[in-house]
Amino acid sequence: xxSVSVREHFMIAHSFQGEVFGPAQRLHGATYVVDVEFxxxxxxxxxxxxxxxxxxxxxxxxxxxxxxxxxxxDLALAGKNTTTEFLARLIFDRMGARIAAGELxxxxxxxxxxxxxxxxxxxAWAAFEGxxxxx
Amino acid sequence: xxSVSVREHFMIAHSFQGEVFGPAQRLHGATYVVDVEFxxxxxxxxxxxxxxxxxxxxxxxxxxxxxxxxxxxDLALAGKNTTTEFLARLIFDRMGARIAAGELxxxxxxxxxxxxxxxxxxxAWAAFEGxxxxx
Amino acid sequence: xxSVSVREHFMIAHSFQGEVFGPAQRLHGATYVVDVEFxxxxxxxxxxxxxxxxxxxxxxxxxxxxxxxxxxxDLALAGKNTTTEFLARLIFDRMGARIAAGELxxxxxxxxxxxxxxxxxxxAWAAFEGxxxxx
Amino acid sequence: xxSVSVREHFMIAHSFQGEVFGPAQRLHGATYVVDVEFxxxxxxxxxxxxxxxxxxxxxxxxxxxxxxxxxxxDLALAGKNTTTEFLARLIFDRMGARIAAGELxxxxxxxxxxxxxxxxxxxAWAAFEGxxxxx
Amino acid sequence: xxSVSVREHFMIAHSFQGEVFGPAQRLHGATYVVDVEFxxxxxxxxxxxxxxxxxxxxxxxxxxxxxxxxxxxDLALAGKNTTTEFLARLIFDRMGARIAAGELxxxxxxxxxxxxxxxxxxxAWAAFEGxxxxx
Amino acid sequence: xxSVSVREHFMIAHSFQGEVFGPAQRLHGATYVVDVEFxxxxxxxxxxxxxxxxxxxxxxxxxxxxxxxxxxxDLALAGKNTTTEFLARLIFDRMGARIAAGELxxxxxxxxxxxxxxxxxxxAWAAFEGxxxxx
Numbered sequence: 080x081x082s083v084s085v086r087e088h089f090m091i092a093h094s095f096q097g098e099v100f101g102p103a104q105r106l107h108g109a110t111y112v113v114d115v116e117f118x119x120x121x122x123x124x125x126x127x128x129x130x131x132x133x134x135x136x137x138x139x140x141x142x143x144x145x146x147x148x149x150x151x152x153d154l155a156l157a158g159k160n161t162t163t164e165f166l167a168r169l170i171f172d173r174m175g176a177r178i179a180a181g182e183l184x185x186x187x188x189x190x191x192x193x194x195x196x197x198x199x200x201x202x203a204w205a206a207f208e209g210x211x212x213x214x
Numbered sequence: 215x216x217s218v219s220v221r222e223h224f225m226i227a228h229s230f231q232g233e234v235f236g237p238a239q240r241l242h243g244a245t246y247v248v249d250v251e252f253x254x255x256x257x258x259x260x261x262x263x264x265x266x267x268x269x270x271x272x273x274x275x276x277x278x279x280x281x282x283x284x285x286x287x288d289l290a291l292a293g294k295n296t297t298t299e300f301l302a303r304l305i306f307d308r309m310g311a312r313i314a315a316g317e318l319x320x321x322x323x324x325x326x327x328x329x330x331x332x333x334x335x336x337x338a339w340a341a342f343e344g345x346x347x348x349x
Numbered sequence: 350x351x352s353v354s355v356r357e358h359f360m361i362a363h364s365f366q367g368e369v370f371g372p373a374q375r376l377h378g379a380t381y382v383v384d385v386e387f388x389x390x391x392x393x394x395x396x397x398x399x400x401x402x403x404x405x406x407x408x409x410x411x412x413x414x415x416x417x418x419x420x421x422x423d424l425a426l427a428g429k430n431t432t433t434e435f436l437a438r439l440i441f442d443r444m445g446a447r448i449a450a451g452e453l454x455x456x457x458x459x460x461x462x463x464x465x466x467x468x469x470x471x472x473a474w475a476a477f478e479g480x481x482x483x484x
Numbered sequence: 485x486x487s488v489s490v491r492e493h494f495m496i497a498h499s500f501q502g503e504v505f506g507p508a509q510r511l512h513g514a515t516y517v518v519d520v521e522f523x524x525x526x527x528x529x530x531x532x533x534x535x536x537x538x539x540x541x542x543x544x545x546x547x548x549x550x551x552x553x554x555x556x557x558d559l560a561l562a563g564k565n566t567t568t569e570f571l572a573r574l575i576f577d578r579m580g581a582r583i584a585a586g587e588l589x590x591x592x593x594x595x596x597x598x599x600x601x602x603x604x605x606x607x608a609w610a611a612f613e614g615x616x617x618x619x
Numbered sequence: 620x621x622s623v624s625v626r627e628h629f630m631i632a633h634s635f636q637g638e639v640f641g642p643a644q645r646l647h648g649a650t651y652v653v654d655v656e657f658x659x660x661x662x663x664x665x666x667x668x669x670x671x672x673x674x675x676x677x678x679x680x681x682x683x684x685x686x687x688x689x690x691x692x693d694l695a696l697a698g699k700n701t702t703t704e705f706l707a708r709l710i711f712d713r714m715g716a717r718i719a720a721g722e723l724x725x726x727x728x729x730x731x732x733x734x735x736x737x738x739x740x741x742x743a744w745a746a747f748e749g750x751x752x753x754x
Numbered sequence: 755x756x757s758v759s760v761r762e763h764f765m766i767a768h769s770f771q772g773e774v775f776g777p778a779q780r781l782h783g784a785t786y787v788v789d790v791e792f793x794x795x796x797x798x799x800x801x802x803x804x805x806x807x808x809x810x811x812x813x814x815x816x817x818x819x820x821x822x823x824x825x826x827x828d829l830a831l832a833g834k835n836t837t838t839e840f841l842a843r844l845i846f847d848r849m850g851a852r853i854a855a856g857e858l859x860x861x862x863x864x865x866x867x868x869x870x871x872x873x874x875x876x877x878a879w880a881a882f883e884g885x886x887x888x889x
Contacts, residue, residue, distance in 0.1 A: 080612070080613055080614060081569045081572070081573065081610070081611070081612050082569075082610060082611045082612075082613075083568070083569055083608070083609075083610045084608065084609050084610065084611075085607060085608055086471065086606070086607040086608070087607075088470045088471060088472070090373075090377050090378060090379050090469075090470070091377055091378055092362035092363075092376050092377050092378040092419070093362075093378070095260075095261075096260075097260040099260055099262070099265050099267075100260075101267060102416065102417040103360075103417050105417050105418060105419070106362050106418075106419045107360050107361055107362050107378060107416075107417040107418060107419070108360060108361055108362035108363070108377060108378010108379055108380075109360050109378055109379065109380045110378075110379045110380040110381075110469055110470050111380075112470060112471045122567075122569060122570065122573075125500075125501075125502045125504055125505075125565055125567075126564060126565035126566075126567045126569070126570045127504070127565075127567050127569060128569050128610065130504050131608065132504075132506060146372065146377075147372040147373050147375050147377040148375060148376075148377060149362070149375070149376040149377070159261060160260055160261035160262075161261075162257075162260075162261045162262050163218070164216045164217075164218055164257060164261070164262060164263050165257065165261045167216070168216070168257075199360075199380055200358045200360070200380050200382060201221070201356065201358060201382045201876060201877075202220060202221040202222075202358070202876075203218070203219065203220055203221070203266065204218075204219050205216070205217060205218045205219070205263065206216070206217045206219075207215070207216050207217075208215055208217075209215060221876065223875045223876060223877070225778075225782050225783060225784050225874075225875070226782055226783055227767035227768075227781050227782050227783035227824070228767075228783070230530075230531075231530075232530045234530055234532070234535050234537075235530075236537065237821065237822040238765075238822050240822050240823060240824070241767050241823075241824040242765050242766055242767050242783060242821075242822040242823060242824070243765060243766055243767040243768070243782060243783010243784055243785075244765050244783055244784065244785045245783075245784045245785040245786075245874055245875050246785075247875060247876050281777065281782075282777040282778050282780050282782040283780060283781075283782060284767070284780070284781040284782070294531060295530055295531035295532075296531075297527075297530075297531045297532050298488070299486045299487075299488055299527060299531070299532060299533050300527065300531045302486070303486065303527075334765075334785055335763045335765070335785050335787060336491070336741060336742075336761065336763060336787045337490060337491040337492075337741075337763070338488070338489065338490055338491070338536065339488075339489050340486070340487060340488045340489070340533065341486070341487045341489075342485070342486050342487075343485055343487075344485060350882070350883055350884060351839045351842070351843065351880070351881070351882050352839075352880060352881045352882075352883075353838070353839055353878070353879075353880045354878065354879050354880070354881075355877060355878055356876070356877040356878070357877075365665075365666075366665075367665040369665055369667070369670050369672075370665075371672060392837075392839060392840065392843075395770075395771075395772040395774055395775075395835055395837075396834060396835035396836075396837045396839070396840045397774070397835075397837050397839060398839050398880065400774050401878065402774075402776065429666060430665055430666035430667075431666075432662075432665075432666045432667050433623070434621045434622075434623055434662060434666070434667060434668050435662065435666045437621070438621065438662075471606060471607075471626070472606075472625060472626040472627075473623070473624065473625050473626070473671065474623075474624050475621070475622060475623045475624070475668065476621070476622045476624075477620070477621050477622075478620055478622075479620060491741065493740045493741060493742070495643075495647050495648060495649050495739075495740070496647055496648055497632035497633075497646050497647050497648035497689070498632075498648070507686065507687040508630075508687050510687050510688060510689070511632050511688075511689040512630050512631055512632050512648060512686075512687040512688060512689070513630060513631055513632035513633070513647060513648010513649055513650075514630050514648055514649065514650045515648075515649045515650040515651075515739055515740050516650075517740060517741045551642065551647075552642040552643050552645050552647040553645060553646075553647060554632070554645070554646040554647070604630075604650055605628045605630070605650050605652060606626065606628060606652050607628070635800075636800075637800040639800055639802070639805050639807075640800075641807060699801060700800055700801035700802075701801075702797075702800075702801045702802050703758070704756045704757075704758055704797060704801070704802060704803050705797065705801045707756070708756070708797075741761070742760060742761040742762075743758070743759065743760050743761070743806065744758075744759050745756070745757060745758045745759070745803065746756070746757045746759075747755070747756050747757075748755055748757075749755060
């Protein structure tokens with residue numbers, strides 16, 4: 080299996096509901112350094128997994144919807160704890176929607192799976208991975 | 215699949231038996247930067263993979279049993295080469311025992327698998343991964 | 350010159366005032382991975398720059414005053430843009446006050462200078478450095 | 485499953501054919517920091533995945549065939565776009581041939597799979613992984 | 620002293636003249652991950668060292684003049700060995716020219732010094748630092 | 755000022771004398787990832803700071819004297835706490851002796867200063883820097 084990965088970041092404010100979160104129940108924030116891994120069984124005729132230029136533009140568009148915001152005020156996320164693992168899935172789904180919409184080019188139809196990792200500090204990170212059609 | 219990872223470290227002395235180890239047959243030591251990845255299929259109602267606070271406490275307890283010691287004198291490891299890959303499995307097993315004992319909370323029962331990676335330098339690392347019940 | 354450095358992190362929400370900040374004028378947040386470098390000309394009789402245990406406790410105490418908070422609501426910071434470079438100086442000053450108060454032990458009196466670096470993402474960081482008595 | 489990974493690097497010039505590559509159609513170059521992960525189900529009697537000394541020598545030999553060269557002039561690669569993902573597979577195959585030739589020792593026959601990752605910058609990397617016999 | 624640093628990268632082909640370079644006399648290439656550190660004694664009224672948005676645009680413009688090229692064919696560099704340390708100085712000078720031309724905004728006039736670091740692999744890097752007016 | 759840096763590592767056992775060290779008074783060990791920075795005011799006619807090949811050989815020779823050993827049994831270090839900062843100075847001095855002996859080539863006579871950093875984990879490191887003639 081082949082894979083290609085790209086890295087970007089975004090910076091948000093949020094708070095969590097539930098005693099398990101301790102002081103993170105207060106409004107705070109995070110920088111998330113995001114790695115998206117695209118996987119397929121064979122390379123395209125050009126010898127690539129995906130058009131990395133288009134993939135980067137799509138990822139930036141997905142992150143721009145979240146970047147420099149207070150996620151507690153994002154209506155699409157109301158009632159959710161926007162934990163690192165939750166956000167990994169959210170970005171997975173939104174990248175999948177852009178693949179389905181053709182934004183990564185026709186070759187992207189042969190991507191089999193993706194993994195989205197959010198690094199929240201030098202000592203903690205979370206990820207979601209699955210088949211592209213799961214998105 | 216969702217995953218959450220945490221990082222800690224420990225520092226030990228040890229030596230290896232066997233010609234394959236060359237100069238590492240002498241008493242020497244290592245810093246191991248340990249990454250433990252916890253995996254499950256779905257998030258808890260709070261939106262998490264595992265209570266990261268409890269997971270960190272359990273990992274620190276496991277590493278404290280090894281930290282600042284000469285592993286050649288650890289009776290539980292007698293007759294074993296405490297290679298990086300061996301230690302990855304040891305920590306996997308000991309984390310699994312703490313999960314089974316409920317130390318990571320009741321939600322941890324739904325963890326499906328774990329991966330323990332020990333980074334021994336900027337150019338070498340080893341890992342063990344498997345189902346939690348393997349521990 | 351000798352130096353010893355330790356790393357910790359904290360996670361906050363904040364917003365900035367001024368057109369130069371563009372979308373960062375909105376309430377957002379950041380993870381700051383903080384490196385504090387302690388410098389002196391000679392080692393103590395024990396062969397150290399500073400008691401790293403005490404230094405780590407002091408740094409954690411300084412960061413706990415900021416961690417998991419909305420800095421826009423911190424009265425001590427009212428009217429200030431809590432940029433990465435501003436926060437580097439703030440932590441420098443607060444570490445200096447703890448050194449002056451003896452929290453790092455008597456040997457810390459011979460520290461000559463410090464550097465505080467805040468890593469805000471994989472592509473940006475800021476620092477403040479100066480003589481300890483500047484703090 | 486156990487794994488051991490080693491890191492090396494090589495530096496090459498090349499160019500790509502195809503509009504999808506934009507300015508990378510020009511002759512340019514890259515540093516590739518290469519991670520090779522060796523996997524097996526159980527450890528050898530010595531407690532290792534593979535003789536890391538021999539593995540490192542084999543990897544260096546594979547990379548020396550590419551290092552400090554213009555890949556556009558390598559007859560073995562004629563007509564190919566030597567993308568990061570293509571090179572990951574190439575190195576996977578060449579490492580597999582050396583395993584089959586016994587260069588990593590007899591114990592290496594029990595390696596089940598390998599993963600070769602090429603880091604081309606701080607924001608992009610690619611990999612190929614598969615069963616050893618696929619090489 | 621305050622500093623702010625930003626990271627970017629570029630990818631080039633080149634060769635070196637002189638026996639000291641060994642196999643690097645052949646046409647090969649490199650990825651350079653570039654860190655530019657901007658320094659000043661005090662913060663601007665907004666609480667910053669420099670407009671990081673403008674600094675990033677200027678750095679990208681400087682690197683675009685080199686990126687995806689064979690430096691052996693760059694007339695401005697004829698007769699020069701474009702070593703990592705040479706390129707660090709070149710980028711220092713070109714950033715300095717853009718500061719002098721006002722591209723980083725009027726506040727950039729108070730920058731005192733800069734450091735440009737080029738990371739060429741996980742085991743080697745080079746830098747040039749000096750007063751801004753040296754550029 | 756120009757600088758060039760190279761990275762290597764070594765792995766040792768040792769123990770410390772003194773209550774300040776807590777559990778590190780027991781025999782334990784460490785991996786040290788060593789960065790040596792060589793500095794000079796101008797480049798050589800070839801456009802380099804130092805012959806990086808020779809510098810790497812000298813560094814490896816210095817580290818081989820320590821690597822895979824129990825420093826408590828090294829007669830040259832008897833009565834010393836081999837802390838990270840102490841070892842940084844030791845390596846600085848030994849590199850300086852090799853420069854003085856001509857091992858880095860005649861051009862190395864114009865090196866003005868060096869910095870030796872020992873990274874002992876992902877959260878702690880120490881360094882010694884000074885004029886080359888101080889070694």
